[in-house]
Amino acid sequence: MRLLLSSLWIRPLLSLSALSLVGCVSVTPQTQGRAVAMPEARSQAPAKPRSKRSAPPISAAGFARRISHSSVPTSEKLLAMTFDDGPHPKLTARLLDLLAQRGVKATFFVVGRNVRTYPALVRRMIAEGHEVASHTDTHPSLTKLSEAGIRQELERTEEAIVAAAQIKPVLLRPPYGATNERVNRQAFSQFGYQTILWSVDPEDWRRPGPSVVASRLVAGAHPGGILLAHDIHAGTIDAMPQALDALLAQGYRFVTVSQLLSSATVLP
Numbered sequence: 001m002r003l004l005l006s007s008l009w010i011r012p013l014l015s016l017s018a019l020s021l022v023g024c025v026s027v028t029p030q031t032q033g034r035a036v037a038m039p040e041a042r043s044q045a046p047a048k049p050r051s052k053r054s055a056p057p058i059s060a061a062g063f064a065r066r067i068s069h070s071s072v073p074t075s076e077k078l079l080a081m082t083f084d085d086g087p088h089p090k091l092t093a094r095l096l097d098l099l100a101q102r103g104v105k106a107t108f109f110v111v112g113r114n115v116r117t118y119p120a121l122v123r124r125m126i127a128e129g130h131e132v133a134s135h136t137d138t139h140p141s142l143t144k145l146s147e148a149g150i151r152q153e154l155e156r157t158e159e160a161i162v163a164a165a166q167i168k169p170v171l172l173r174p175p176y177g178a179t180n181e182r183v184n185r186q187a188f189s190q191f192g193y194q195t196i197l198w199s200v201d202p203e204d205w206r207r208p209g210p211s212v213v214a215s216r217l218v219a220g221a222h223p224g225g226i227l228l229a230h231d232i233h234a235g236t237i238d239a240m241p242q243a244l245d246a247l248l249a250q251g252y253r254f255v256t257v258s259q260l261l262s263s264a265t266v267l268p
């Protein structure tokens, strides 16, 4: 039996002892000097597509307790396409055109500093039905920051998004996927954010070429999957027509991460 859980996403704070955290990955943050718009460096070997079997349903109460997700249990052919590190003045605009041509809704995890520079692109994302969420203000490893440091990163980003588009984000993607229970709890208790990782990583930031990025996204896709990409690399944008068209042809429908969470298949 499938229940829609949309109402559960606006709910009172959970007791910390009840939290069940899933989907966290260990990472090795990149050490290059750029502060913004860096790729998600991971310690793992190149991505191998995960099983196409969708995650098994869980109890509604169990799902509602989760504040971190890397995929969503559903038997429906739903995917969440996510883009990190933008907005980028040229590439994000081109991507939005590609998405609009296909009726694809995506989720943009934006960097606060870029939002302040390109607020019109954030307004366009919202106007065209996409979700805009936090990827921090300066792209640090949140696990290395104090509580005050994390608060500042999330506050500034939220203020930038609200100022640009009058929308309060409800999701966080930690840079590099670097998170832990402390970060997840703080993001949820102080900002109401669910922490969102991913289940399909084409490692587009390594710039393997558009056809490789596209084939990795297609090979990794599974019902309830959250696909990671970065709208700051031209090769990623070039990969999207092939990837999106192939997945649409397979019967997948693209929804925002919040819509995907609301479509979870749960047991009563």
Ligand code: NI
Pocket (backbone or CB within 6 Å): 037, 038, 039, 040, 084, 085, 135, 139, 175, 176
């Ligand atoms: Ni990033």
